[in-house]
Amino acid sequence: MKSRPNLYTNYDKETAIFSNNTQKFWFAVLFVLSVSLCFVATDYWILLISRSLTFSIGAWGINIVSGLAGQITLAHGSFIGIGVYTAAVLGGVASNSVWGYELDMLIWLPAAGIVAALFSLILAPLAVRLKGLNLALVTLAFLFICSHIFSNFISVTGGAGIGRKVAKLVLFGINLEEGLVFGNFLLEKNQIQYLICLFLCIVMGFGFKNIVRSRAGRAYAGIRDGDIAAEALGVNLFRYKASAFALASFYAGVGGAMASTISGGVEPGLFNLLFSILAVAIIVIGGAGTVLGPLFGAFFYIMAPGFIQYILKITHLTESALPLNLGQIEAMLFGLCIILFLIFEPRGLWGIWFRLRNYFKAWPFSY
Amino acid sequence: MTIFLQATVEGLSLAAIYSLVAIGFVLIYKSMDVLSFAQPALAVVGAGLISSLAVDRGVPFWVALFIGISLTGVLGLIVERTFLRPMVGEPVFSVAILTIGIDILLRTTLDNWIGLNPRYMGDPFPSFGNFGSAQIGGVTIKYLEIAALATAIFIIIALNVFFRKSKYGVAMRATSFDQEAALAQGINVGRIFGLVWFIAGILAAFAGFFITGGFNTLSQTSFVVALRALPAVVIGGLDSIPGAVVGSIIIGLTQGYVAYYQYDFEILTGITLGNGFSLLAPYIIMFFILVVKPDGLYGTKEVERV
Numbered sequence: 001m002k003s004r005p006n007l008y009t010n011y012d013k014e015t016a017i018f019s020n021n022t023q024k025f026w027f028a029v030l031f032v033l034s035v036s037l038c039f040v041a042t043d044y045w046i047l048l049i050s051r052s053l054t055f056s057i058g059a060w061g062i063n064i065v066s067g068l069a070g071q072i073t074l075a076h077g078s079f080i081g082i083g084v085y086t087a088a089v090l091g092g093v094a095s096n097s098v099w100g101y102e103l104d105m106l107i108w109l110p111a112a113g114i115v116a117a118l119f120s121l122i123l124a125p126l127a128v129r130l131k132g133l134n135l136a137l138v139t140l141a142f143l144f145i146c147s148h149i150f151s152n153f154i155s156v157t158g159g160a161g162i163g164r165k166v167a168k169l170v171l172f173g174i175n176l177e178e179g180l181v182f183g184n185f186l187l188e189k190n191q192i193q194y195l196i197c198l199f200l201c202i203v204m205g206f207g208f209k210n211i212v213r214s215r216a217g218r219a220y221a222g223i224r225d226g227d228i229a230a231e232a233l234g235v236n237l238f239r240y241k242a243s244a245f246a247l248a249s250f251y252a253g254v255g256g257a258m259a260s261t262i263s264g265g266v267e268p269g270l271f272n273l274l275f276s277i278l279a280v281a282i283i284v285i286g287g288a289g290t291v292l293g294p295l296f297g298a299f300f301y302i303m304a305p306g307f308i309q310y311i312l313k314i315t316h317l318t319e320s321a322l323p324l325n326l327g328q329i330e331a332m333l334f335g336l337c338i339i340l341f342l343i344f345e346p347r348g349l350w351g352i353w354f355r356l357r358n359y360f361k362a363w364p365f366s367y
Numbered sequence: 368m369t370i371f372l373q374a375t376v377e378g379l380s381l382a383a384i385y386s387l388v389a390i391g392f393v394l395i396y397k398s399m400d401v402l403s404f405a406q407p408a409l410a411v412v413g414a415g416l417i418s419s420l421a422v423d424r425g426v427p428f429w430v431a432l433f434i435g436i437s438l439t440g441v442l443g444l445i446v447e448r449t450f451l452r453p454m455v456g457e458p459v460f461s462v463a464i465l466t467i468g469i470d471i472l473l474r475t476t477l478d479n480w481i482g483l484n485p486r487y488m489g490d491p492f493p494s495f496g497n498f499g500s501a502q503i504g505g506v507t508i509k510y511l512e513i514a515a516l517a518t519a520i521f522i523i524i525a526l527n528v529f530f531r532k533s534k535y536g537v538a539m540r541a542t543s544f545d546q547e548a549a550l551a552q553g554i555n556v557g558r559i560f561g562l563v564w565f566i567a568g569i570l571a572a573f574a575g576f577f578i579t580g581g582f583n584t585l586s587q588t589s590f591v592v593a594l595r596a597l598p599a600v601v602i603g604g605l606d607s608i609p610g611a612v613v614g615s616i617i618i619g620l621t622q623g624y625v626a627y628y629q630y631d632f633e634i635l636t637g638i639t640l641g642n643g644f645s646l647l648a649p650y651i652i653m654f655f656i657l658v659v660k661p662d663g664l665y666g667t668k669e670v671e672r673v
Binding site for chain 2: 072126129130132133134137140141142144145148149151152160277280281284323325328331332334335336337339342346
């Protein structure tokens with residue numbers, strides 16, 4: 001048995017989170033590496049990686065509704081926004097123009113997810129009636145309505161062009177904004193933030209894996225591959241489509257709330273059409289419907305500009321020497337990646353990883 | 368009454384602009400089953416080409432207009448050949464996402480050229496002062512608005528004749544009816560796809576010119592106006608050209624009336640709708656139409672095989 005890792009003798013083994021010891025080993029190595037990274041890396045990279053981790057939480061969200069259940073949504077950015085503002089109101093500081101209750105992170109983080117999930121239930125009855133492009137267009141309308149509300153609901157969002165400060169990092173009544181002191185060792189805010197993001201990312205990642213291998217995950221796959229057939233086989237379309245949207249929005253809310261604490265402030269204009277397209281594009285680039293895909297996509301989206309800046313820094317090139325500015329280079333790269341991945345590798349970065357892994361698994365033989 | 372007429376005139380001219388983009392959407396959707404999100408980008412790129420020729424290069428306005436619009440058509444053709452041809456037969460939504468990628472590429476290039484200051488389109492009648500306007504019974508009508516209306520009506524009639532009388536028009540209708548049958552009859556479907564994108568590009572460029580002409584100017588956010596043709600298409604039904612025109616009129620008039628009457632309404636009822644509500648109104652109408660009639664007012668009902 002030991003030398004046959006791909007031989008499964010029962011179903012539990014086959015659907016296990018880690019199907020063999022190699023995966024367990026590499027997960028442990030990766031975990032130790034990423035924890036120790038926060039003591040080694042500079043703030044620049046720590047912030048980038050924290051951002052990637054939070055973005056991948058949001059990307060798992062849209063992967064539930066678009067990758068697993070096959071329902072296309074362009075409103076994911078709005079749910080991220082709802083999560084961000086719920087967290088900001090509950091955990092942020094009040095000023096003359098905006099509300100804020102300065103609650104603990106234990107309250108605002110789950111609340112961000114739950115409120116976003118509740119709002120997504122507005123879309124649920126529509127999601128059952130419509131499918132394909134029509135559903136995408138309804139979510140597009142929802143997105144525009146949301147962004148209008150965001151820019152006009154000043155006591156929550158601070159108003160268009162102004163924005164507000166977001167939730168404070170206060171956990172178990174301990175204020176983490178100034179860092180933590182253990183004896184003569186200081187853990188800075190960025191490092192704590194990174195560890196929280198890492199913890200959340202792992203929890204949400206396992207959550208996603210569990211959704212995939214549960215009854216709900218199989219129902220989603222059924223709806224994606226043929227909704228009428230799934231309904232004929234006894235899958236309750238309303239319940240599963242609604243729950244897909246709710247779960248996706250929960251992930252969006254939590255990921256958004258955590259990501260906002262890294263940037264410190266949010267402006268309502270952020271949650272526009274491009275932001276939602278970004279969410280779709282991340283899973284297209286990463287690999288829709290896979291567990292690791294959103295992680296790859298989010299890291300690619302955040303780290304690629306980071307690397308471009310890093311290369312500019314070490315080659316002493318200034319921005320003015322380039323034909324495009326940095327934001328435009330990012331946008332071009334991103335647009336090109338969407339097009340090229342869709343044409344040449346629809347399974348995304350995960351597909352490349354899959355082929356690489358299989359190549360080395362059988363090396364030096366071709367299969 | 369004057370306000371009502373003013374709102375109607377402005378609404379109708381908006382409707383003309385939207386219908387140009389909307390017909391492009393419908394043509395592409397009918398022939399290829401692709402919802403092209405790149406249409407707004409083609410519109411602003413067309414405007415950019417005209418502006419760069421007429422203002423930066425000093426080409427006479429009418430020549431610049433002609434070259435700019437033709438070049439946008441060719442750009443549509445190139446986009447179809449390079450990016451969309453390999454995607455024939457892929458899921459509808461993958462292709463839609465792909466057109467979003469094209470949209471990002473085109474607009475980033477254009478934004479880089481526009482820079483921070485808005486661009487002007489040039490003026491064929493300098494004596495009128497930026498396209499000029501006329502006062503008829505207290506209603507201000509810009510000549511540009513009349514031109515937009517006239518152009519849209521002319522193009523719609525011309526397209527109608529083209530589809531009914533010309534060889535390629537009939538071939539396009541055959542292709543949109545049944546691709547494989549059209550292939551079997553010896554129609555070069557690939558060429559039809561190219562032609563569709565060429566026409567859609569030309570229509571988009573006209574719309575782009577009217578969106579950014581005169582005092583409106585071309586800026587990095589001009590494409591949002593063209594994107595509002597999407598609700599118009601959806602209201603009319605994605606596969607119906609008369610629907611696209613009707614949808615555009617509904618959207619244009621709504622936008623005009625809301626812009627003029629929002630303030631009165633807010634005072635009357637005490638509800639604040641917020642800044643720029645007239646720009647949101649088309650999407651709200653789209654939302655409710657989709658809930659009630661998912662295939663739009665004129666669209667054919669989708670038949671699903673199990």
